[in-house]
Amino acid sequence: MHRADLLNYLKNHHTRYMDEAGFTVRATAFIEQHSDCFYRELWPAHVTGSTWVVSPDRSRVLMMHHKKLDKWFQPGGHADGDGDILGVALRETVEETGMDDSQVRLVSEDVFDVDIHSIPSMHGEPQHEHIDVRFLVEIDDSLTVPGNDESHEILWINLRDVLRYNNNRSTYRMMEKTRVLRNLVTHNSARQVS
Numbered sequence: 461m462h463r464a465d466l467l468n469y470l471k472n473h474h475t476r477y478m479d480e481a482g483f484t485v486r487a488t489a490f491i492e493q494h495s496d497c498f499y500r501e502l503w504p505a506h507v508t509g510s511t512w513v514v515s516p517d518r519s520r521v522l523m524m525h526h527k528k529l530d531k532w533f534q535p536g537g538h539a540d541g542d543g544d545i546l547g548v549a550l551r552e553t554v555e556e557t558g559m560d561d562s563q564v565r566l567v568s569e570d571v572f573d574v575d576i577h578s579i580p581s582m583h584g585e586p587q588h589e590h591i592d593v594r595f596l597v598e599i600d601d602s603l604t605v606p607g608n609d610e611s612h613e614i615l616w617i618n619l620r621d622v623l624r625y626n627n628n629r630s631t632y633r634m635m636e637k638t639r640v641l642r643n644l645v646t647h648n649s650a651r652q653v654s
Contacts, residue, residue: 498539509549510536515601518642524611532625558606571598575630
């Protein structure tokens with residue numbers, strides 16, 4: 461995936477959330493204007509990739525307590541020049557969870573969520589924005605998730621408790637999208653039984 465591919469992904473991403481629709485428009489304009497959008501050295505913003513990790517039944521979400529920012533987030537990180545943002549998101553997930561890539565299943569190649577958020581100034585870097593493109597993945601929640609040294613802790617969290625760990629708007633959006641998916645999984649399972 462290159463910049464044109466990412467722009468196509470964003471063009472095909474539809475959301476019922478007004479804030480996310482605005483982020484998608486802003487992200488598209490920024491990416492169109494900056495051929496170097498995948499480099500972390502680009503200020504005032506750059507593209508990052510992350511995943512929203514759910515259990516097979518969609519009842520739990522995997523979150524990590526990020527050491528650098530001291531907050532709970534989904535796995536993800538910088539592209540460092542890699543224009544394949546889906547590949548970046550998956551690579552970061554494998555790296556940050558400590559799972560083998562065969563244990564991380566991409567649910568859909570469609571963008572799951574788009575968010576633009578501010579990162580505070582730290583370690584000599586100025587305050588800037590991450591244009592975070594997110595994809596939905598599934599990991600078997602019965603497996604041990606070792607994590608890595610980028611987080612204090614990594615936990616499976618019941619969907620109903622996610623906002624106790626991170627109550628920002630983008631986490632709420634992804635949680636609500638997961639509730640819809642969970643209802644679909646439950647509904648389809650019930651139809652197969654009857």
